[in-house]
Every structure is written in structure tokens, then in C-alpha cells.
């Protein structure tokens with residue numbers, strides 16, 4: 093699957109990031125791609141390959157009960173045309189951000205996330221105390237026809253004191269500066285599927 097991001101979409105995201113530290117695009121990914129990704133996520137859930145997420149750094153971290161209740165599986169390139177299509181789009185975005193904002197983003201790490209009904213992620217920052225490589229967070233949602241009364245909003249606490257809620261509707265991408273925007277996932281009354289990821293800067297080699 094090959095798709096390209098339009099220049100106007102890329103400019104909107106970059107301008108928003110520069111001015112406000114976050115951006116919301118309700119039509120980031122084509123419906124065909126999000127439905128394939130949702131189908132793949134559902135298959136992985138059914139096969140039992142998603143595992144309870146930890147809250148520390150890296151792939152092998154302790155599960156801390158009570159902080160978050162999503163199940164995740166990390167993406168690798170070459171697993172499916174849909175995943176590769178998604179990674180290609182995010183790489184286009186990475187290159188565009190670097191060209192305009194000089195953030196020096198070197199890669200994008202990403203996982204499927206599944207929040208069962210009642211699932212949540214308490215207020216947090218995506219940057220770890222001992223690892224500042226995560227610079228920009230990007231989440232693509234995979235849920236058709238999401239209604240506000242079903243809950244599941246991503247709640248962002250912005251620098252100007254405003255609080256914004258984002259519905260996890262299929263095709264919506266939310267992007268924000270990982271170190272600057274505390275956020276939480278509110279419980280929902282239905283399954284909540286997404287692809288969550290982080291553009292990273294080069295580390296200093298200590299970790």
C-alpha cells in the first residue's frame with residue numbers, strides 16, 4: 093500500500109507544532125489504511141499477541157498495575173503492507189518536521205494499543221526521567237463512528253492552561269511535544285484501538 097501525505101497536511105501539522113506544541117488532524121490516514129490496520133489489530137488481539145503494557149522504558153518493563161490498562165504490541169517493518177504503509181506515512185512526517193523545525197528526529201517507534209472497555213491511562217508525560225530521546229508523540233486512532241458519550245477521549249493539558257479532549261475516531265492523528273504536554277486516556281464503554289508512537293532523537297549512548 094502506498095499513499096503520500098499532502099504538502100498542506102504536512103504544513104498544518106508543522107505550523108501547529110511550532111505555534112501550539114500539538115496538532116490534531118481528523119483526516120490524516122485514508123479510510124482504506126485505517127480499516128486494514130484496525131483489522132490487523134483485531135486479529136492480533138484475537139491471537140493473544142498483545143500484552144499488558146509497562147510504564148517504563150523500552151520493550152522489557154515491569155507492568156505497574158493501576159497506571160494504565162492497555163495491551164500493546166510493538167510494530168516491526170515488514171510485518172504487513174498496512175503496517176508498512178503506516179510507517180511510511182510517519183516517516184514522511186518525520187522528514188518534514190526535521191526540515192522545518194530542525195528537531196533531529198532519527199526514528200519512529202510505535203505499537204498497537206488496545207484499551208478494553210473501562211481501560212485507561214492516568215495523566216503522564218511521554219518522556220522518561222532517564223531517557224530523553226522521545227521528542228514528538230503521534231497517535232493514530234482506528235475506531236469507526238466514535239461518539240463522545242462513549243468516553244475514551246485523549247485529554248491533553250496544554251501549556252496555556254487549556255484542556256482539550258480528542259475523540260479516538262478512525263483516521264485521526266494527534267501529534268504533540270512529548271516533554272511538554274501531560275495527557276491521559278479516559279475510560280471508554282467500548283474497545284479502543286490505536287497505533288501509538290514516538291519520534292525519537294539520537295540518544296547520548298548511555299542507555
Ligand SMILES: O=C(O)CCC(=O)C(=O)O
Pocket residue numbers: 205213218231245246275276277286288
Ligand atoms: O491512546 C492515546 O490516546 C494515548 C496513549 C498514551 O498516552 C501513551 O501510550 O503514552
Ligand SMILES: [Fe+2]
Pocket residue numbers: 216217218275
Ligand atoms: Fe502518553
